[in-house]
Amino acid sequence: MPPSESSPSEPYLPPLRIPVRTIGDRTIDFSRRVAIMAVVNRTPDSFYDQGRTYAFDRAVDACFEAVALGADWVDIGGAPFAPGEPIPVEEEVERVVPVVAALRAGSDVVISVDTFDAEVARHAIEAGATVINDTTGLSDPRLVEVVAVSAATLVITHSLARPRTPYPRPHYDDVAAEVAAFLRDRVDRATAAGIPEERLIVDPGHDLNKNTLQSLELTRRLREIADLGLPTVAAVSNKDFIGETLDAPRSERLEGSLAAAVVSIVNGARIIRMHDVRASVAAARMTEAILGLREPAYLKHNMGDVND
Template identity: 70%
Template sequence: MTDERRREAAVYLPALAHPIRRIGARTFDFERQVAVMAVVNRTPDSFYDRGATFALEKAIEAATRAEAEGADWVDIGGVPFSPGPALPVEDELARVLPVIEGLRAVSNVVISVDTFQAEVARRAIAAGADVVNDTTGLHDPALAEAVADSEATLVITHSLASPRTQYPRPHYDDVAGEIAAFLHSRVELAVSLGVPAERIIVDPGHDLNKNTLQTLELTRRFAEIAALGLPALAAVSNKDFIGETLDAERGDRLEGSLAAAVFCIVQGARIVRMHNVRESVAAVRMTEAILGFRQPAYTRHNMGDANE
């Protein structure tokens, strides 16, 4: 597509250095594909589900249901991002490893572990995780070393606070530019520690140490994150910037979440992290078709001698 046609379509198609990614048992072509990452939190205090999948059987059931509803990827977390007391590594492992093992035993879906602990990353990869999703931007560089010693992919997310600590009144002079620069520097760090660039994904961290106005601007300017040349992840689902924008409680943010995800896709996002899997998969697949990435499931309307 020419630059002129890109402008006409108001769509940003990022030039990716390594668009074809083998992640676990699956291959993604991020020039023509958007992956849907489902969320399973094995925590009693997650911001959205408030412990609905804390029980082991509920967590595994949610993970297998997400795949059945079309998710390409399941993200399993044992510790929320929000401020709170530190959870011992062994306790975090006790939460996430049984879910990873249970899901891997029945599925080849991509599995990521949401952690900032290097030991959790190592043990999760050994249990079958394909991705380490670090929401602290490599606060501990040892986590990158743990990924480097494996075949796993690393998600580097922008945030400013030390893990599980407060960060009141975040300030940015240029929110998207500063986040892009941060991610670029952390990618360089990960590469220096042995993680190949073709196994790195970036996430600007919607709402993470950002207020609603900052997150809305970041979303408008998502193309600046995608321009880093690595597949960009948008974790927008049910977040507070949607609730504050629409005056919507946690259980009433689906439509806003879908709108934010679709906008990020047309600005270059190639993975979206979503709670409501069935609805999100439909929105993503429709967006892919509009962008010309996929063909319709079938074509009958006005295709014959008689109108249907």
């Protein structure tokens, strides 16, 4: 078969060292697929939707809508990362656990809970969450113990400040190298606590204690994070580094978010955390095809004697 008619045989990027993961009832081959992580925040003050999915019914509906639109994964949060007063543990549990239970009752989708608190994590796992997404770099040392005695996966994210506290003017001599070293250290802590590497995922933490120039550099050099050998999350959707780059308010950052997600995928990200699921699924699937990770849905154009 002439090269111009052949299907892609080799991906553009080398496969990850641990390419296949089973998370709950889903098995994902990260050497050939990008997972779309949808965002559902059950908070009255989330940075993007400002409480649109705070009500229980609206949060549950948003979860099932994301699944219907093609999300592989739904990330449910009950406490913002941004500086502010701590959310009582009981309140965070009440925000996220009923949503997890409702989604799990109707779907086998990967469910993560965005929390840094061990007690919230324990309740979430009991309710059916298959991933704990800790955006604070293991600020609660008990968290790894909770995950270790479960079957759940842990996302370890780079951030430097204590939870919900400001971190003005972050400085890095080499942001990608320092983020990679931080994540490697936290991975070592997690494995020492009994969590096997096949249940660990890393996230460089775009915007988290980083300015716009640092987040842009991390995106360019994301392969250095992916080279840790663990599936890598790119949580770039509607972040401030996109808004500042494009002079765009939060409501007008979709195109910049998709561009950042695509570049992240090219540089090794295999999970993208996004607000607009429909657009993100299309962008990821197109990027997979360009990289040779998947074939087109169908072939018709210039494939016969007559151009249909």
